[in-house]
Amino acid sequence: MDDRSLAFLGWMLALLLPAAALAAPLGVFEDHADIGNPKLAGHATWNAASQEYELTSGGVNMWDKRDEFHLAWRKLQGDFILQARVEFLGKGVDPHRKAGLIVRSSLDDDSPYVDGALHAGDGLTSLQFRRSRGAITEQLEAAVKSADVVQLERRGNTYIFSAARFGEPFVTREISDLALGDSVYAGLFICSHNGDVTETAVFRNVRVIRPARPDFVPYRDYIGSVLELLDVNTGVRQVIRHSNEPFEAPNWTPDGTALIYNTSGRGEGRGRLYRFDLATRQATLIDTGFAIRNNNDHVLSFDGTMLGISDQSTDQNQSTIFTLPAVGGTPKRVTPLTPSYLHSWSPDKKYLLYTGGRNGEFDIYRAAADGSGSEQRLTSAPGVDDGPEYTPDGATIYFNSERSGRMQIWRMRADGSDQQQVTDDQHNNWFPHISPDGKWIAMISYVDEIKPSEHPYYKRVYLRVMPVTGGAPKVIAYVYGGQGTINVPSWSPDGKMLAFVSNTDELAPGR
Numbered sequence: 001m002d003d004r005s006l007a008f009l010g011w012m013l014a015l016l017l018p019a020a021a022l023a024a025p026l027g028v029f030e031d032h033a034d035i036g037n038p039k040l041a042g043h044a045t046w047n048a049a050s051q052e053y054e055l056t057s058g059g060v061n062m063w064d065k066r067d068e069f070h071l072a073w074r075k076l077q078g079d080f081i082l083q084a085r086v087e088f089l090g091k092g093v094d095p096h097r098k099a100g101l102i103v104r105s106s107l108d109d110d111s112p113y114v115d116g117a118l119h120a121g122d123g124l125t126s127l128q129f130r131r132s133r134g135a136i137t138e139q140l141e142a143a144v145k146s147a148d149v150v151q152l153e154r155r156g157n158t159y160i161f162s163a164a165r166f167g168e169p170f171v172t173r174e175i176s177d178l179a180l181g182d183s184v185y186a187g188l189f190i191c192s193h194n195g196d197v198t199e200t201a202v203f204r205n206v207r208v209i210r211p212a213r214p215d216f217v218p219y220r221d222y223i224g225s226v227l228e229l230l231d232v233n234t235g236v237r238q239v240i241r242h243s244n245e246p247f248e249a250p251n252w253t254p255d256g257t258a259l260i261y262n263t264s265g266r267g268e269g270r271g272r273l274y275r276f277d278l279a280t281r282q283a284t285l286i287d288t289g290f291a292i293r294n295n296n297d298h299v300l301s302f303d304g305t306m307l308g309i310s311d312q313s314t315d316q317n318q319s320t321i322f323t324l325p326a327v328g329g330t331p332k333r334v335t336p337l338t339p340s341y342l343h344s345w346s347p348d349k350k351y352l353l354y355t356g357g358r359n360g361e362f363d364i365y366r367a368a369a370d371g372s373g374s375e376q377r378l379t380s381a382p383g384v385d386d387g388p389e390y391t392p393d394g395a396t397i398y399f400n401s402e403r404s405g406r407m408q409i410w411r412m413r414a415d416g417s418d419q420q421q422v423t424d425d426q427h428n429n430w431f432p433h434i435s436p437d438g439k440w441i442a443m444i445s446y447v448d449e450i451k452p453s454e455h456p457y458y459k460r461v462y463l464r465v466m467p468v469t470g471g472a473p474k475v476i477a478y479v480y481g482g483q484g485t486i487n488v489p490s491w492s493p494d495g496k497m498l499a500f501v502s503n504t505d506e507l508a509p510g511r
Contacts, residue, residue: 253304
């Protein structure tokens, strides 16, 4: 959703909400309120610069037959996903003070509800729910203590609660056949668990996600995109652009001033490349001549002067690699054989690394960037080898391969020799990207079960990093995305940030 759409949405909300609820929108939420008339009033604020919510509340409890707490909410219908990272402020008074994500049938204190609750004192993490109005609250404990990352997903009458300590994978609990009604109040909550005090929590990385419909058809149906910047050390995410029209795969320019991404989906504007200025937050079309069906395999040279693209405007719509100046110009064809999907320049700009589909097999190839000579095949294992990328010194190539079963990260020398497996876990890991200092690998890891040879759109994924010297990958972002999220090299030049794309369908009032 662009800025004009957001402004219009806010204006429409002011007309649709009853007079008693007329308040300035609180970030992505429509309003906030005390539930159950706590002795001490609560409040909520939204910091647009830091993209953080701060909620303060009293309240004796959220349990038994009625609740007292503070809620930031928006009305939603259908399926959705809520996400947040939660930090309690201060030592606190009651060890059972709690905060998290919640879905309620109404704003009444005895409403049916479900929440994903974090308890500050003993670290209890649990899925709590009331099945009917005035019923006794029930609880399912999660197998993690002192979590700070939470996700609550609605699929019909099933609610799935996921929680983790930042850096670790989610653990989940779920409840089915919980009928809260189609239209619900969904959002953030905090309860002090002591009517005589207030407690405060900060909520970061808050997302309200409308997932793709269950009947969507891949590569025909698309949902919107969100351009985000991620602090690799802290995990703090910043949204810098919304669009209901899909776009993908941000490259970070070596001078640090801009991102380059491609539009996707269907229609006339599909497959164009844009330069997004980080200072002005404006996108400018890049002139790629006849090549106007670019996919999400575009790469800048290490010095930022040249752009390599994979385009489907020629050769019976098969992906073909071209090069052109980064500022735009006439594309020069590099690969005579198709399909070919570009992934990396060599640091000296002499070679391009790409995935080629040849005789039903997808392997990694190297070719001269000037288009001279023939391509050199670097891998030959059965199955898909993909996502090759040079290290900054040009000595090593990292890639992903399904040769050991699941898709895992591998490496080899620049000539294709000495191929070694790097990751070996329960996830399907794609697109290794090497940090500018050559010390870290970033990757996308699929949480949902997928075919190892595929990297589909609109799935639950992790962005993870690990040292190039080895070790367990660490989760740095919990994302709804997949194809197009981080297909291309997207580290900031100083190695502190990653740019990526997450996905959500359009959010409208009560939908």
